[in-house]
Amino acid sequence: MPAIFADGSIAKFLDDAWRHLPGWVPNISPAIAAFIHAFLLINFFAVVPLFFIWLERKVSGRIQDRLGPTRVGGKFGWLQGLADGIKLIQKEDLVPAAADSMLFRSAPFLVCVASFAAFMVLPFSDGWVSVESDIGLFIALAILSLEVFGIVLAGYSSGSKWSLYGGMREAAQMVSYEIPLAICAIVPVIAVGSLNLIEISNVQAGWLPNWLLFHDPFTFLAFFVFFTVATAGCKRAPFDLAEAESELVGGFHTEYSGMRWSFFFMAEYASMFLVSGIASILFLGGWHTGIGPVDQVLVDMRASGTGADGFVIASYLANLVGMAIFMVKGSLLVFVQVWVRWTLPRLRIDQVMLTCLKYLVPISCFLFLGASLWPVVLTQTLGRTTVLEMAPPLGELLSKPAAKPGERAPRIQGSRAKAGDASDRQRFAVARALGGDE
Amino acid sequence: MTAKELLFWMFALVACGGSIAVVVSQNIVRMAFYLIMALGSVAALFFLLNADFVAATQLLIYVGGTVVLLVFGVMLTASGPYLKIKTSPADGVLGAGVGVLFLAMILATVYRVDWGNTATRAGAGIAAYDASIASNYPPEGNTARPLGWALLGVRPDKDLGSLTGELSTGYLLVFEIASVHLLVVLIGAAYLARAKRRIDADANEKGTG
Numbered sequence: 001m002p003a004i005f006a007d008g009s010i011a012k013f014l015d016d017a018w019r020h021l022p023g024w025v026p027n028i029s030p031a032i033a034a035f036i037h038a039f040l041l042i043n044f045f046a047v048v049p050l051f052f053i054w055l056e057r058k059v060s061g062r063i064q065d066r067l068g069p070t071r072v073g074g075k076f077g078w079l080q081g082l083a084d085g086i087k088l089i090q091k092e093d094l095v096p097a098a099a100d101s102m103l104f105r106s107a108p109f110l111v112c113v114a115s116f117a118a119f120m121v122l123p124f125s126d127g128w129v130s131v132e133s134d135i136g137l138f139i140a141l142a143i144l145s146l147e148v149f150g151i152v153l154a155g156y157s158s159g160s161k162w163s164l165y166g167g168m169r170e171a172a173q174m175v176s177y178e179i180p181l182a183i184c185a186i187v188p189v190i191a192v193g194s195l196n197l198i199e200i201s202n203v204q205a206g207w208l209p210n211w212l213l214f215h216d217p218f219t220f221l222a223f224f225v226f227f228t229v230a231t232a233g234c235k236r237a238p239f240d241l242a243e244a245e246s247e248l249v250g251g252f253h254t255e256y257s258g259m260r261w262s263f264f265f266m267a268e269y270a271s272m273f274l275v276s277g278i279a280s281i282l283f284l285g286g287w288h289t290g291i292g293p294v295d296q297v298l299v300d301m302r303a304s305g306t307g308a309d310g311f312v313i314a315s316y317l318a319n320l321v322g323m324a325i326f327m328v329k330g331s332l333l334v335f336v337q338v339w340v341r342w343t344l345p346r347l348r349i350d351q352v353m354l355t356c357l358k359y360l361v362p363i364s365c366f367l368f369l370g371a372s373l374w375p376v377v378l379t380q381t382l383g384r385t386t387v388l389e390m391a392p393p394l395g396e397l398l399s400k401p402a403a404k405p406g407e408r409a410p411r412i413q414g415s416r417a418k419a420g421d422a423s424d425r426q427r428f429a430v431a432r433a434l435g436g437d438e
Numbered sequence: 439m440t441a442k443e444l445l446f447w448m449f450a451l452v453a454c455g456g457s458i459a460v461v462v463s464q465n466i467v468r469m470a471f472y473l474i475m476a477l478g479s480v481a482a483l484f485f486l487l488n489a490d491f492v493a494a495t496q497l498l499i500y501v502g503g504t505v506v507l508l509v510f511g512v513m514l515t516a517s518g519p520y521l522k523i524k525t526s527p528a529d530g531v532l533g534a535g536v537g538v539l540f541l542a543m544i545l546a547t548v549y550r551v552d553w554g555n556t557a558t559r560a561g562a563g564i565a566a567y568d569a570s571i572a573s574n575y576p577p578e579g580n581t582a583r584p585l586g587w588a589l590l591g592v593r594p595d596k597d598l599g600s601l602t603g604e605l606s607t608g609y610l611l612v613f614e615i616a617s618v619h620l621l622v623v624l625i626g627a628a629y630l631a632r633a634k635r636r637i638d639a640d641a642n643e644k645g646t647g
């Protein structure tokens with residue numbers, strides 16, 4: 001039974017388990033693994049909004065000098081979201097007579113699917129990811145860019161002026177804000193040299209200066225630009241022009257009711273956590289604490305779990321701790337988004353577009369240029385890749401050789417070692433030939 | 439039939455059905471919706487074929503970019519609530535003719551390729567590599583790195599281990615030509631968008647003056 005902790009992933013564990021079965025049993029372990037991943041993720045996707053909606057109500061209550069929900073589920077009203085959910089299920093599912101019924105009904109699902117699918121590539125801890133891809137960040141951004149389509153369709157198909165305005169604003173806003181979002185996401189990628197979210201997080205192990213936020217001045221600024229743009233991307237206040245209730249009734253969701261209406265909000269709160277999670281992986285060290293010795297212990301615990309055999313509950317525990325740290329970081333960023341929403345007034349639509357096109361795009365282009373030149377300038381002037389002489393280079397904790405022969409190489413190389421040793425050697429040889437820093 | 443083949447057929451059917459629905463439908467925004475389904479299914483097919491980078495690019499550029507712009511354009515320019523397109527029979531015949539010609543060209547190309555010999559042509563090394571992967575896990579995509587190298591003009595997948603010592607050509611020239619082309623388009627678009635506004639301003643000045 002401890003074997004479940006030994007294997008790096010559910011798919012591998014199931015595949016190993018299948019080898020003990022007689023040969024005539026068809027190997028459906030990948031399908032089962034996919035089902036388990038999907039089951040876990042969809043529950044996460046459903047529970048996270050429940051928590052954040054409660055958080056939003058409590059925080060907004062505190063900011064406005066009132067209590068927020070206090071009755072449902074005890075003193076803190078933590079069951080309020082569930083009560084709302086039950087209420088919403090009971091409500092009538094309305095379709096306006098003027099609406100394009102097919103598009104109107106499918107738009108909320110489109111939004112939900114886009115938001116949910118991006119969770120596939122979001123790692124919660126080292127190796128705890130549904131699909132580990134070398135281009136995880138790229139896939140996440142690509143899938144997130146589909147969410148706008150559901151909103152636009154909802155606005156268009158409702159057959160209402162308010163909805164149409166909301167949908168048009170959302171389309172204009174998203175098409176422009178995607179550009180600085182992608183450019184800012186590239187800035188830490190330049191520092192690491194990988195689009196793999198697990199690798200990006202793993203090189204940040206160690207003391208706080210190892211976080212990409214403090215890697216150079218450009219990544220420091222890029223974090224704040226990224227977070228602003230990501231907030232706008234989730235159509236959160238002060239950028240929630242698509243649903244500006246003071247002018248557009250409810251914007252794109254004016255005509256929706258019941259569960260279809262709540263799907264939009266499930267997707268919104270889940271995307272808030274998603275972009276916060278990506279921000280914490282890209283800039284804030286992901287599942288690492290930022291305290292050198294603690295991270296060293298966690299990294300060693302994980303490395304012990306990647307061996308061929310043995311009782312490796314330590315690795316499991318390390319990943320559990322890592323996931324807790326990651327969730328805390330992500331939730332803190334969501335809290336900031338909530339805080340901003342209830343503090344700042346809403347911008348006008350022309351101000352939103354002005355902010356993006358005249359300020360955020362040039363700033364992110366400048367940061368991109370600076371981040372590309374920074375390592376060149378630094379190696380030319382100081383002769384090293386970090387500003388502080390004491391600070392270790394990125395990924396130093398992980399590049400230590402494995403303690404015992406037979407143990408797998410540390411994670412950062414391990415993810416590539418899967419492709420087979422021969423091709424791996426080829427890749428490193430080529431990287432050296434190209435002058436890369438692999 | 440494995441689960442992967444089942445998924446492949448499913449997405450292939452959705453892609454074909456979506457494409458037909460785009461042609462048959464008369465409502466522009468519904469067309470865009472069907473186009474999303476077709477293009478998204480093609481992206482899923484790329485994922486199933488382990489071309490993850492191409493798939494993500496397909497999602498980002500075609501589904502997330504082009505179609506959103508299309509819908510945005512329709513919303514900005516539509517005169518009525520639900521814009522309909524009624525094609526004349528002549529257009530239908532013309533379109534069908536072009537479609538049949540295109541299909542004939544694709545079929546001719548596909549049947550000209552000798553699919554049977556790909557394994558031997560690719561060399562024993564790749565076959566052994568495939569076998570070693572297949573014995574463990576289904577191959578993963580992770581094509582971004584080789585693609586990036588090829589776009590920089592380096593082909594380690596071909597050159598490493600080859601005995602002739604000759605270097606293969608990458609796609610650096612093609613990449614640069616495409617980049618310059620896109621840059622020209624960007625500058626042209628910016629120029630056109632600005633020029634129109636300047637003329638309006640001139641007209642206004644003349645009107646007031």
